[in-house]
Amino acid sequence: MRAKLIVGNWKMNGSRATNVTLLKDIVAGLDGARAGCAVCVPAPFLQQCEEVLAGTPVAWGAQDVSIHAFGAYTGEVCAQMLAEFGCRYVIVGHSERRAYHREDSALVAQKALAVLAAGMTPIVCVGETLEEREAGATAQAVGAQLDAVLEALDTAAVARIVVAYEPVWAIGTGMNATPAMAQDVHAQLRAQLKARNADAAEVVPILYGGSMKPENAKDLLAQPDIDGGLIGGAALKAEDFLAIIRAA
Ligand code: PGA
Numbered sequence: 114m115r116a117k118l119i120v121g122n123w124k125m126n127g128s129r130a131t132n133v134t135l136l137k138d139i140v141a142g143l144d145g146a147r148a149g150c151a152v153c154v155p156a157p158f159l160q161q162c163e164e165v166l167a168g169t170p171v172a173w174g175a176q177d178v179s180i181h182a183f184g185a186y187t188g189e190v191c192a193q194m195l196a197e198f199g200c201r202y203v204i205v206g207h208s209e210r211r212a213y214h215r216e217d218s219a220l221v222a223q224k225a226l227a228v229l230a231a232g233m234t235p236i237v238c239v240g241e242t243l244e245e246r247e248a249g250a251t252a253q254a255v256g257a258q259l260d261a262v263l264e265a266l267d268t269a270a271v272a273r274i275v276v277a278y279e280p281v282w283a284i285g286t287g288m289n290a291t292p293a294m295a296q297d298v299h300a301q302l303r304a305q306l307k308a309r310n311a312d313a314a315e316v317v318p319i320l321y322g323g324s325m326k327p328e329n330a331k332d333l334l335a336q337p338d339i340d341g342g343l344i345g346g347a348a349l350k351a352e353d354f355l356a357i358i359r360a361a
Contacts, residue, residue: 117148117334117361118275118318118341120236121348122176122204127158136165138351143170148341148361151202152348153236156190159198167199174202174233177210180223192231203228204343206238206258208281218261225262229270236275236320236343237262239302243282251280252301259302263309272313275320276302277343283323285345292332292339295321299338327356334361 127135136152143150151172154162162173179189195203205228206221221237228235239258241251255278263271278298283289290298299319307314321333322343333339341361347353 115316115318115340118320119148119150119354119358119361120174120202120204120275120277120320120341120343121150121152121354122207122322122343122345123152123154123158123348124176124209124345125155126349127154129158129161132158132161133165135349135351136162136171139354140166140169140171142351142355143358146170146355146358146361148358150354150358153202153204156195159195159200163199172201174200174204174236176204176207178203178205178224178227180220180227182227192227192233195228196231196233200233202234202236202275204236204238204277206262208238208240208279208284212281218258221258222262222265225274226265229266229273234273234275236277238277238279238322238343240279240281240284240323246280246282251298255298256301256305259305263305266309268310268313271306271310272316275318276306277320277322278302279322279343281323285324287324289324289326289329289333290321292336295333296336296338299336303338325357327353327360330357330360 153174175195205224210216225235239255241254245254318340320341320343325342
């Protein structure tokens with residue numbers, strides 16, 4: 114069975130002062146929880162994560178990465194730099210990056226490759242917009258997003274990614290996909306992984322994201338192909354994040 118994985122996506126939130134309390138409360142509250150867990154934080158806080166979380170069961174990571182390795186790319190952060198701060202995960206292709214920074218699936222695939230080349234795990238986000246869902250185009254939209262990444266990877270590397278299904282209409286809105294809706298998409302994503310690498314499909318965690326909260330986590334996480342969560346808002350409160358980890 115795949116171990117469950119709960120990842121917090123802090124987005125552009127946090128401060129040096131408040132992070133310490135949040136991180137320490139998470140560590141203190143884990144209390145033998147079975148699920149793996151991690152926090153993906155703004156890059157300036159990675160050193161602080163390393164200081165507070167090293168040696169604890171909580172891993173940490175970043176929310177984006179450059180496709181380039183060093184050089185004249187003002188404002189960018191490369192995968193080697195993230196690896197230097199002990200990151201295990203890097204989120205790539207979050208819908209906020211796709212929407213606000215016009216990242217397309219080809220770029221997301223390059224980012225996933227950069228993360229893997231630096232020895233970290235990309236969390237590859239896919240998800241349909243409300244228009245796509247209403248037009249019955251969910252399978253096609255998420256299918257194309259995942260395929261773009263899978264096609265860029267060699268077969269063995271497929272086993273080294275994490276996938277996150279995040280319906281865009283559910284992110285930060287309080288509306289979540291029902292467990293059955295999410296399971297449908299997760300099963301499709303699993304089948305796509307299987308078509309590239311059958312063994313990998315058994316081990317790659319597929320996380321659900323989009324208003325996962327303590328109240329709905331248990332039912333979502335009970336679905337056979339939902340292996341964890343990518344948590345935005347609820348990851349900013351230790352109590353809520355811990356409740357989700359315990360539900361896993
Ligand atoms: P949310 O965000 O939990 O606040 O909906 C999830 C995400 O964007 O990763």
